[in-house]
Amino acid sequence: MRPTAFGAKAIGFCGLLVAAFFVSPYSNLFFLQIAFLGALLGAGVVGCALNVARLTGRVHEPRPFAAGSVDAVLDGELAGTRRTTHAVRIELVLAKGVRAVLCDAVEVPPATIVRVRGGLPPLPRGIHPIRAARAISTSPFGLFRAARALVAPPALVVFPAPIDLPGLRTAGGLAAVAASFGESPLVPGDDVVASLREWRDGDSPRSVHWRATARRGQPIVKERDGSSGDCVVVVLDRRGDATRVERALGEAATLALAARDRAEPIELISQDTHLRFGEGGAPIDELLRWLAGASVLPSDAAPPPVGPPRALHLPRRTRAATPARALTEVQALPEARA
Structure with missing residues (x-):
């Protein structure tokens, strides 16, 4: 007092x-x-x-x-x-x-x-x-x-404050973001089942293994490999310019919120991090916690793992000019000088 x-x-x-x-x-x-x-x-x-x-x-x-x-x-x-x-x-x-x-x-x-x-x-x-x-x-x-x-x-x-992604306004879910980015981040799976386990709170009904459920008389769900299934995979590189990294974190937060609202899984790959969130993984709120505490790394730090071929890379990659376009620009230089 x-x-x-x-x-x-x-x-x-x-x-x-x-x-x-x-x-x-x-x-x-x-x-x-x-x-x-x-x-x-x-x-x-x-x-x-x-x-x-x-x-x-x-x-x-x-x-x-x-x-x-x-x-x-x-x-x-x-x-x-x-x-x-x-x-x-x-x-x-x-x-x-x-x-x-x-x-x-x-x-x-x-x-x-x-x-x-x-x-x-x-x-x-x-x-x-x-x-x-x-x-x-x-x-x-x-x-x-x-x-x-x-x-x-x-x-x-x-x-991070979410950054608007136009693809999320459509009905295509996270897959629509691929079109706005010019990439295909969905990793199509072949429904490979790693193991079976009993039902837990929060499991999706789509994961129920009906034959095993009928045999055992209780709900049994399929445990898939972390890299399988229709899952958006995001490779986040935290090196370099702080402004670009912060924007990438904001875009990742937008994807995380969309995944939480639509009950879709999402996978994050970054320096010293490779985790799956949503169905078959940790709660999406844990991904938001990770984004809150993520630090910007120096430019000479180690790069993140490459990830699958169709992974969505953040910050967004700048597209290089195609060979035909580059040749046209080179041929136009003498004419411009003349």
Whole structure:
């Protein structure tokens, strides 16, 4: 507990009255003022401490959200005690002194759970550790500030701001992006089954092996090889110019969000990384977390694995001029000089 700015002024004024009490002949008047302010400060300390005593709560972990987003929200809850808790606000402290207020002046009735929701300021790409989460109150008089620690997630995941890809506006799904890129990132599989396993939550009905399910009397799904199946494969090269790499990360985030919305698998290949997400792999949110923490590598770093022939390469490759076009340009040079 510590005094607020208003409380610090009140304490300073009380100190001036104490000094005036000893140097002024009007000691009775100053004594009454000192007694009144002392009682007010004491009641403020006790009331503020009791207001948040035994108050508990938590801040729920949000899904990854885009960098610079103004729509990101956090959900939390406060559990009331035996008495009403007045004027409570929830404050998050992030790295580099960034603060976010989820709610302000919330009243928590006795033995009641109050759910709150608040917005977050726009944040850059990255994984932002949460230094502290507190329930703060200055009730009853605004002279002192008491805080209670809340349970909070370890960090906020902010993935790159998505970049619009025209191919995603069509009904072709991720395959339509290939046409807009001039590539064919879909790796057609031959439905090769690596193994069979029991059904798990989140498995696609398309993966059910019906014959094995009928024999065993319980749902059995096909476990495919990570490189098989109709899966978009993205080879992400993080070397070189930071602007190009950041744009490539944004395009990869767009593909990841589309894969999550359409329940399509996606495979990522990058330096020291080769993972499958979606059906048969890790959740798509893990891909967004990886994109949030991905770093730009120097130009002399090792290149990523080549990947399959039809992989989608990011940053986008610049197309070289065809031999016929180059020959035409060379033949046109003497005519231009003439």
